Amino acid sequence: MTSGLRIRNLSKNFGGLQVARNITLDIPTGARAALIGPNGAGKTTFANLIIGALQPSSGSIHLDGKDISQLGEAARVRAGIAKTFQITNLFKDLSVRDNIRLPILEREHRTFRFLERHDGDAAIEAEVEELLADFRLLPLANRLVRSLAYGQQRLVELALTLSLKPRILILDEPAAGVPSSDSHLIVDAIKRLPTYLSVLIIEHDMKLVFEVASRIIVLVNGAVLVEGTPEEISRDLRVRELYLGAGHG
Template identity: 70%
Template structure:
């Protein structure tokens, strides 16, 4: 049995448009990989194929040796695959604490309790406090999420996703929309992710990618163009011509 995520020969088309073509990717325990590519390359589609929002036409997604290709999204989350969204997707009318409480209740199999208050589990409440402290969000715990700054909402989303204790974490443009003055909050949070967590980060901000990722995968027209270390990628002339251009002067 291989630890981590194995993606083999993944194909997906929408009518005549091929959005995933023979994609092969490994994400081992503790890996930090970035997925980059021009707009429309199929990065978010690929993430959706991993998380089960979309299902492939052919190919397989295996997690720790188990084929999860046929699993629905919710079942893949239970298996250990979690993601953050390109546009922050939170329970905005709820408080920060409630936003973290929900995934933990779900993870612990307590979300279907019909009686007793949702906040009665002291171990869960302590865990929420610990997570909020880790992301410097404790002072906002009773604040409705909609009242937070966008950068803080991004942190809440990351905290919420980590509350699921995933084995594979897919971050879809975690710094998108965050003012550059606040982007260090996201970078700091990403650098503090658990060592054994496998992370696939989809990001346009190359500064962030080069800081966080140890490997970079370049996706073009739904197919992997190349994979390598940040140094390899930054020196790859084809990648520079197609995508990096003047974005990154190494």
């Protein structure tokens, strides 16, 4: 596979403690994959290895055929890997529209223009409006972020991350803290993500995982226990015993 993310024999040691063990995975272009596992399984470590927050002890990571294993976090963002809640924090005293505009200006090295007229660049404003529309935020565009419900703030964070134009998007517990009555906002937003985007969801909410993922990867003790379709995972007795039966992860 040359398109998408290709991970081979990825391992990470902290002294004598091995927290990632020979992980081999493919996340093709357009994939909707989910990473699940019990607490302490190594999900956060694995995500940090992909985004470059941690460097692997061994193994390789290729993005669209290019070895990115030794790139730092900022370089991987530029290469096309983004993780929600990694790059941006919301400015709660600014409007939704201003929050979305800022990372676009930063991406274009034009943050100085934020203090100018807001309609000073038609292309940037068109991109802001498109993101607002994609995440159904147009009715909220002029509201201060602090006035939004938490689920709505999560949608703003998703829009911010998409403004970086990633090719691989890691959603780190996108439903965490969102009331169950608003979780459909997150599910609908994930379903509407562009088809060219590869998505890896790290999530405890199994209902969300089974609703949006076409492949599920189960991580236990830093290693892949099993990978398969939602149907295959739901039937796997090891998964039931080690994870699903426990009711949390």
